Amino acid sequence: MKNLVMERISKRYGEKQVLQELSLTLRPGSVTSVMGPSGCGKTTLLNIVAGLVKPDSGRVLGRPGRVGFVFQEDRLCMDFSAAANIRLVTGKTGKDPMMYGIFSALGLQDSIMMPVREMSGGMKRRVAIARALCYQPELLLLDEAFKGLDAQIRQQTMDCVLKWRGDCTVLCVTHERAEADYLGGALLQLGRTADREEGEQGSRFPFPSGITREA
Amino acid sequence: MAVGIEILLVSPLAVAARLFALLREADFWSTVLFSMLRIAAGFFLGLAAGLLLAVAAGRFGAVETLLWPFVVTIKSVPVASFIIISLIWLSNSQLAVFISFLMVFPVIYSNVLQGIKSTDPQLLEMAALYRVKWRRKLFYIYLPGIRSYLISACSVALGMSWKAGIAAEVIGVVRGSIGEKLYEAKIYFMTSDLFAWTVVIVLLSVLFEKAVLFAVRGIFGRLARR
Ligand SMILES: Nc1ncnc2c1ncn2[C@@H]1O[C@H](COP(=O)(O)OP(=O)(O)O)[C@@H](O)[C@H]1O
Ligand SMILES: [Mg+2]
Numbered sequence: 001m002k003n004l005v006m007e008r009i010s011k012r013y014g015e016k017q018v019l020q021e022l023s024l025t026l027r028p029g030s031v032t033s034v035m036g037p038s039g040c041g042k043t044t045l046l047n048i049v050a051g052l053v054k055p056d057s058g059r060v061l062g063r064p065g066r067v068g069f070v071f072q073e074d075r076l077c078m079d080f081s082a083a084a085n086i087r088l089v090t091g092k093t094g095k096d097p098m099m100y101g102i103f104s105a106l107g108l109q110d111s112i113m114m115p116v117r118e119m120s121g122g123m124k125r126r127v128a129i130a131r132a133l134c135y136q137p138e139l140l141l142l143d144e145a146f147k148g149l150d151a152q153i154r155q156q157t158m159d160c161v162l163k164w165r166g167d168c169t170v171l172c173v174t175h176e177r178a179e180a181d182y183l184g185g186a187l188l189q190l191g192r193t194a195d196r197e198e199g200e201q202g203s204r205f206p207f208p209s210g211i212t213r214e215a
Numbered sequence: 216m217a218v219g220i221e222i223l224l225v226s227p228l229a230v231a232a233r234l235f236a237l238l239r240e241a242d243f244w245s246t247v248l249f250s251m252l253r254i255a256a257g258f259f260l261g262l263a264a265g266l267l268l269a270v271a272a273g274r275f276g277a278v279e280t281l282l283w284p285f286v287v288t289i290k291s292v293p294v295a296s297f298i299i300i301s302l303i304w305l306s307n308s309q310l311a312v313f314i315s316f317l318m319v320f321p322v323i324y325s326n327v328l329q330g331i332k333s334t335d336p337q338l339l340e341m342a343a344l345y346r347v348k349w350r351r352k353l354f355y356i357y358l359p360g361i362r363s364y365l366i367s368a369c370s371v372a373l374g375m376s377w378k379a380g381i382a383a384e385v386i387g388v389v390r391g392s393i394g395e396k397l398y399e400a401k402i403y404f405m406t407s408d409l410f411a412w413t414v415v416i417v418l419l420s421v422l423f424e425k426a427v428l429f430a431v432r433g434i435f436g437r438l439a440r441r
Contacts, residue, residue: 052340067344075341079359079438088355089345135345 001028002062004049004139004169009058011044018044021058024188031170031185035177040191042173043072046141049171068137068168070145074124078117082108082127085116089135098164102130105160107153122149126157133164140165142172146179158182225407233411242391250311250393251419254380257315258373258427264316265323266365270353272324273331282324289321298383307387311394314383315376322372323365330364331357354438362435369427377420 004026011019018041026032034042047053049060050067076085086099103109106126116124129145142161146154158179161170174180180187237243272279294314301313334357342352384394393412400408 050344052344069341069344071337071341073337075337077338077355077359080355084355088342088347088351091348091351131345 003027004063005061007059009048009055011055026169026171028169029167031183032188033180033183034173034188034190035180036190042190043143046143046173050141064138066137067139068132068135069141070128070132070143072143074128076116076124076127081113081115083112085127086131086134089131099134102133102160102164105163106130107156122153125149129157138168140168140170144173144175225410229407230410233407234414237411246391246393246396249391250384253311254315254376257312257380258319258376261316261319262323265320266327269324269327269331272328286321286324289317294379298386302387307389310383310387310389311380315380318375318379319372323368326364326368327361330361334360366428366431369431370424373424373427374420377416381416
């Protein structure tokens with residue numbers, strides 16, 4: 001497996017320079033957390049890494065074929081069951097032991113056939129996480145994936161991600177220092193001054209990424 | 216019979232009496248069946264064509280561009296012109312099928328296409344990222360969004376298919392049809408017949424609409440339980 005390399009990535013929306021000359025290298029199987037204030041470009045960064053948004057300049061090298069993404073929104077098919085939402089991305093039609101394992105680890109084993117529309121916000125969040133894990137991605141992007149979960153369930157959910165991610169590379173955006181610490185690995189601080197000085201980015205030190213703690 | 220003073224307006228009682236008399240007439244049910252089968256056939260053909268072509272147009276922009284002039288023409292040409300053109304071209308007995316089809320197709324097509332276009336772009340982005348196959352995308356993402364558009368389109372199209380279908384039968388004096396009965400009522404000044412048949416048409420149209428909407432809702436409900 002190759003490194004995932006972001007090379008001098010810049011992105012602006014209108015007047016606002018969201019990302020400027022950002023470089024980052026993720027080793028295969030590493031966990032990296034990204035923190036920063038609202039509007040500093042964290043979601044934009046994940047979108048560029050996933051290939052959903054083109055950067056104005058710079059490039060992403062070594063993006064694997066299978067990318068799992070827990071979006072900031074749930075983006076679930078509301079009219080269908082949790083299982084159907086998983087089937088949508090896995091394509092598996094028969095029994096899926098991995099799906100049952102993941103749902104159990106998330107405490108959702110009794111809600112597999114429940115229509116997503118009837119679920120609480122926290123349950124939807126976990127289904128979105130389950131979907132990304134069941135996809136068995138080589139790169140997993142998490143955009144505030146654990147937000148809105150209460151403490152105990154949040155820990156259970158993070159344990160599930162660490163257990164079922166296999167050896168995939170993880171890039172996780174979060175607002176909580178504690179979450180980043182719990183997931184382990186490197187921490188990237190984005191755009192500390194972006195809110196105060198318009199268009200100005202915080203200092204971007206070259207970050208030694210890919211130093212994974214034992215999960 | 217109530218011919219005489221009751222030519223312009225008839226009492227509800229006379230209409231009811233005529234209606235019950237009609238029910239016992241030998242050719243009542245065959246007349247009803249004749250028109251209903253043709254109008255329903257036109258409706259389902261229009262529904263199928265509208266759905267298929269809307270899906271095709273949603274996927275391939277070229278299909279939408281190609282169909283656009285036809286859809287606009289069908290929508291804006293008066294139905295009477297179509298009826299008369301069809302009388303020249305088509306066999307008289309299948310007239311209502313074609314006219315009903317023409318009424319239904321553009322309504323279903325335009326509404327479903329609009330439903331497809333208003334699909335949540337975030338869900339589509341998710342599906343693209345997870346490399347979801349097109350058929351699955353259609354089923355899980357487009358179809359639920361089409362639901363409300365399709366139901367309201369069906370409701371509108373059903374009423375139109377009955378009105379235009381019967382109008383075609385009247386103008387074409389289609390033998391053995393409800394339209395022919397209306398035509399006879401007109402030329403023989405049988406006003407109570409006219410009203411009685413009108414009641415029959417309204418009832419049929421309402422029942423048909425209820426049945427179709429029930430079926431459509433049932434199909435979508437079943438999808439959701441997967
Ligand atoms: N599609 C877009 N069009 C215009 N502006 C955008 C778009 N996406 C993001 N932005 C702007 O870019 C900035 C960074 O957005 P985002 O990456 O979502 O921040 P974060 O996820 O860190 O809160 C915000 O100011 C936002 O308004
Ligand atoms: Mg964000």
